[in-house]
Amino acid sequence: MEGFLPPFWAILWTIVALPFVAYGARRTLSTVRMSARTKALVAVAAAFVFVLSALKLPSVAGSSSHPTGTGVMVVLFGPAITAFVSVIVLLYQTVLLAHGGLTTLGANVTSMGIVGPFVGWAAYRLVRSQLTIQQATFVAAAVTDWATYLTTSLQLGLAFPAGSDVGGVATATLDFAAIFAVTQIPIGVLEGLLAAAMMGYLHRIETVSERRLGVPS
Amino acid sequence: MKRLLLFGVAVAAVVLLLATFGSGYTGTDQQAVSAVQERAPEYDPWASPAWAPGATTEAALFALQGGVGAAVLGYYLDRLRTSDAPDA
Numbered sequence: 001m002e003g004f005l006p007p008f009w010a011i012l013w014t015i016v017a018l019p020f021v022a023y024g025a026r027r028t029l030s031t032v033r034m035s036a037r038t039k040a041l042v043a044v045a046a047a048f049v050f051v052l053s054a055l056k057l058p059s060v061a062g063s064s065s066h067p068t069g070t071g072v073m074v075v076l077f078g079p080a081i082t083a084f085v086s087v088i089v090l091l092y093q094t095v096l097l098a099h100g101g102l103t104t105l106g107a108n109v110t111s112m113g114i115v116g117p118f119v120g121w122a123a124y125r126l127v128r129s130q131l132t133i134q135q136a137t138f139v140a141a142a143v144t145d146w147a148t149y150l151t152t153s154l155q156l157g158l159a160f161p162a163g164s165d166v167g168g169v170a171t172a173t174l175d176f177a178a179i180f181a182v183t184q185i186p187i188g189v190l191e192g193l194l195a196a197a198m199m200g201y202l203h204r205i206e207t208v209s210e211r212r213l214g215v216p217s
Numbered sequence: 218m219k220r221l222l223l224f225g226v227a228v229a230a231v232v233l234l235l236a237t238f239g240s241g242y243t244g245t246d247q248q249a250v251s252a253v254q255e256r257a258p259e260y261d262p263w264a265s266p267a268w269a270p271g272a273t274t275e276a277a278l279f280a281l282q283g284g285v286g287a288a289v290l291g292y293y294l295d296r297l298r299t300s301d302a303p304d305a
Binding site: 044 | 228231232235236238239241242243244245246248249250252253256257260262263264265266268269270275278279280282283285286287289290292293294296297298
């Protein structure tokens with residue numbers, strides 16, 4: 001997608017993402033320094049993002065896409081640290097794989113690292129008290145994935161509206177969302193299942209207690 | 218150490234397998250680019266990647282990403298499982 005976001009939007013989304021990433025970097029450092037255990041958990045959640053975003057999954061209707069992999073990170077540490085880790089993953093894919101792009105990095109960090117994780121985290125907080133840790137993680141990861149791609153749709157809709165008013169933006173956003181939805185709905189479900197399995201495993205090895213998992217730090 | 222290496226290689230193999238199996242599938246990013254071009258035919262992308270890998274290199278780099286990620290994941294899961302430190 002390199003160059004496919006007009007300069008205005010490329011700059012705007014970079015400015016939007018910067019403070020979150022800076023705050024996330026500080027939070028990541030302080031969390032890693034807190035204890036050997038939190039450091040290992042950050043590493044596990046970050047590695048999970050790396051593994052899942054490497055997968056190119058064929059989906060329905062002859063299309064393929066990548067999971068975001070941010071679900072475990074969102075559940076364990078909340079959106080801030082996820083923003084910082086997303087930058088690292090997206091940079092790797094941009095520089096080495098020509099996936100994404102430097103001009104779209106700000107927009108991609110905003111969707112994959114900030115808005116998606118924040119919506120997923122809110123969903124997690126909402127359902128956590130009614131569900132088991134695995135069920136709540138499934139919800140968080142699936143919602144994070146879908147919210148990420150809805151944000152991308154909105155970003156594309158804003159840059160390439162169908163008309164000059166709000167309705168034009170909405171129409172274009174829905175058009176782009178329709179493209180992603182077919183592919184991303186099943187991938188979000190799969191991503192939810194994998195994240196839930198990961199959290200279930202972490203829970204089984206008693207890394208973190210039920211009680212602590214509800215606390216986003 | 219050997220187990221971690223095996224785990225990494227196994228995940229890398231899965232990534233490669235999916236890439237091979239999925240080669241006939243169109244990426245959603247490509248679909249989005251097509252939609253942009255359809256919607257704004259006069260739009261001229263103002264930047265392009267300085268370097269883009271071929272299909273094989275791309276699959277290999279994705280496999281590397283998945284494999285190294287899996288090995289790191291396994292390493293730290295081992296640390297968590299064997300550590301008796303109190304919950305932080």
